[in-house]
Amino acid sequence: MKDILFFNIDFKVDKKLIKFNLDNYNVLFFEHNIESVDFEDANLDNVEIISVFTSSNLNEEILSKFVNLKCIILRSTGYNNVDLSYCNEHRIKVYNIPSYGDKTVSEYAFGILLTLIRHINKSFTDLKNCKISNDKYVGFELYQKKLGIIGLGKIGKHLAKIANGFGMNIFAYDVKYDDNIVSEYNITKTSLDDMLKTCEILILTLPLKEHSYHLIDKEKFNIMKDGMTLVNVSRGEIIVTEDLYNALLDGKIKYCALDVLECEQNICPRGYNSPIKCEDYECMKKTLINHKILNLDNVIVTSHIGYNTKEAIDNIQNTTIENIHNFLSDSNINLVS
Numbered sequence: 001m002k003d004i005l006f007f008n009i010d011f012k013v014d015k016k017l018i019k020f021n022l023d024n025y026n027v028l029f030f031e032h033n034i035e036s037v038d039f040e041d042a043n044l045d046n047v048e049i050i051s052v053f054t055s056s057n058l059n060e061e062i063l064s065k066f067v068n069l070k071c072i073i074l075r076s077t078g079y080n081n082v083d084l085s086y087c088n089e090h091r092i093k094v095y096n097i098p099s100y101g102d103k104t105v106s107e108y109a110f111g112i113l114l115t116l117i118r119h120i121n122k123s124f125t126d127l128k129n130c131k132i133s134n135d136k137y138v139g140f141e142l143y144q145k146k147l148g149i150i151g152l153g154k155i156g157k158h159l160a161k162i163a164n165g166f167g168m169n170i171f172a173y174d175v176k177y178d179d180n181i182v183s184e185y186n187i188t189k190t191s192l193d194d195m196l197k198t199c200e201i202l203i204l205t206l207p208l209k210e211h212s213y214h215l216i217d218k219e220k221f222n223i224m225k226d227g228m229t230l231v232n233v234s235r236g237e238i239i240v241t242e243d244l245y246n247a248l249l250d251g252k253i254k255y256c257a258l259d260v261l262e263c264e265q266n267i268c269p270r271g272y273n274s275p276i277k278c279e280d281y282e283c284m285k286k287t288l289i290n291h292k293i294l295n296l297d298n299v300i301v302t303s304h305i306g307y308n309t310k311e312a313i314d315n316i317q318n319t320t321i322e323n324i325h326n327f328l329s330d331s332n333i334n335l336v337s
Contacts, residue, residue, distance in 0.1 A: 001026050004324070007034045008053035008075070016317040017051075022324070025049075034058065039065055049327065051075060051320060054304070055264075058082045063092070071095070071327045074336075075316050078235065080208040084337045094337040095323040099154055101312035106158035109203055109233045110305040112257040116140075116300045117229060142166040148199035150192070150215075151206025151234060152177060159203060160185045171195050175205070196223040201231070208235035216240065221304040227254040233306045236261040241286045245293055256299045259306040262286045304314045 002025050006017060009029045014260050021027055026046075030037055034056040047066045051073035052058065058072060060083050072082060074096040087094050115121055118139040126132055147163050149156045152174040161172050164185040171188045173195050182189060190198070192215075202224075206212050217240040232239060241262045247253045263283045294301050307316075319334070326333050 002048040003028060003044075004049040004051070005047055006030065007032065007037070007056050008050045013313060014317060016314075017320060020321055020324075035062055045230075049073060049324065051324075052081075054078060054081060056081060060086045060142065063087070063090075063126065071324075073323050073327070074320055075320050078207055080235065082238075082337075087337050093152070093327055093335060094333045095326060096336050097316055097319045098321070098334060100315035100319060101307040101309065102158050104156040104312040105155045105205070105233050105306045106162060108259065109155075109159060109205070109231050109257075110162055111231075112259065112300055112302065113203070113229070113231050116255050116257045116298075122297075122301065142168055142201075144169060145201055146171060146199040148173065148190075148195040148202045149187075150174075150195070150202065152181065152187075152206050153205065153207070155205040155233070157181045159205060160187055168201075171199055175211075179298075192220070193223055196220060196228075197225065200225065200227075201229045204234045204238055205232040206234050208237050213237055214240045216244070218243040218246070221252050224252055226252060228252065229255040229257075231257045233259045234307050236264055241289050245289050248293065248296055248299065254298060256296075258299070258301045259294075260304055261290050261293075261301065263290070264271075264304060275277045 004022065004025050004027045006028070007030045009017065009031055010016065011029075011031065018029060029184065034050070034052055044066050045068055047069055047155075049071045050066065050069065052075065054076045058081055063069065063083060063086050069090075069092055072087065072092060072094045074082070077097055077099070079094060079096050082094055084094065086092075118138040123137050126136070141167060145168050147168045148171045149159050149163075150173050152160070152172045156172065156174070157178065160170050160172070160181060169188075170185055171190050172182070172194045173190055177189055179185065196202070204216070215238050221243055236258075239262075244253070244256070247258060263286045293299055323334050326335070
């Protein structure tokens with residue numbers, strides 16, 4: 001019998017996966033990240049397939065433990081947590097979920113944006129404590145505001161559709177564009193620097209790749225208009241954490257809504273189903289800065305839940321099972337590497 005190992009399993013949510021079984025395979029489920037599981041005395045020789053979510057880091061040290069591994073099934077679109085070079089060298093196939101929550105994430109981006117700029121959380125907290133003071137809840141309309149979307153992929157396109165409904169002026173920056181979307185929603189294509197100088201609101205929806213790592217740094221923050229509103233629903237590593245914190249302190253960023261952070265697994269380990277296990281100085285430094293960001297009044301931070309709807313979770317689980325069958329049938333559908 002060969003083994004399939006699932007990590008980052010939420011036993012209350014991932015019900016379709018828990019019910020999954022396959023002839024000639026043992027299917028095992030783990031709640032934690034793969035790097036948090038103790039494999040010291042385990043026999044991993046029969047492990048052929050592993051499946052993980054974004055918070056599991058599949059580096060060479062981890063992957064080398066599975067000497068007969070043939071396939072990685074990612075329950076996410078992004079694959080920046082996988083050492084693809086190692087996988088290519090050892091002929092390990094990697095499958096992802098190319099689309100599962102375009103509407104989900106884009107709706108969430110506007111949800112946390114409106115919660116932030118209209119002071120909804122603050123008003124609710126004050127109301128419960130009978131400390132209402134309307135002068136503290138003065139926000140601003142989205143109508144006619146200049147919105148910059150960095151990453152006009154599937155999520156970015158739906159963001160543009162929503163923004164168009166609000167009557168916003170939409171600017172977009174990407175390496176390639178869908179001209180039909182650009183035309184339909186009257187989007188202005190622009191360089192990144194011009195966008196930062198022009199727009200009042202910025203939403204990040206681009207994937208984490210080599211060219212986008214730390215794309216938004218001190219230099220980019222300095223270019224931005226003072227009082228920028230920033231929303232990140234992509235990956236925490238797009239932004240230099242320390243530079244973001246300084247931009248919040250000096251007023252360059254007036255409002256900031258984050259669903260993702262660098263080293264986010266260390267912020268609230270129970271929430272990410274993983275104990276803190278970070279010996280890297282830079283990661284711990286970012287974690288400490290993240291805690292400072294959490295305590296700022298003009299910031300909303302959520303625990304990477306932009307994808308978290310019933311519809312998106314169903315898509316993730318269904319496509320995960322489909323990808324296992326894709327591997328077994330030697331199909332290239334959803335194959336990353």
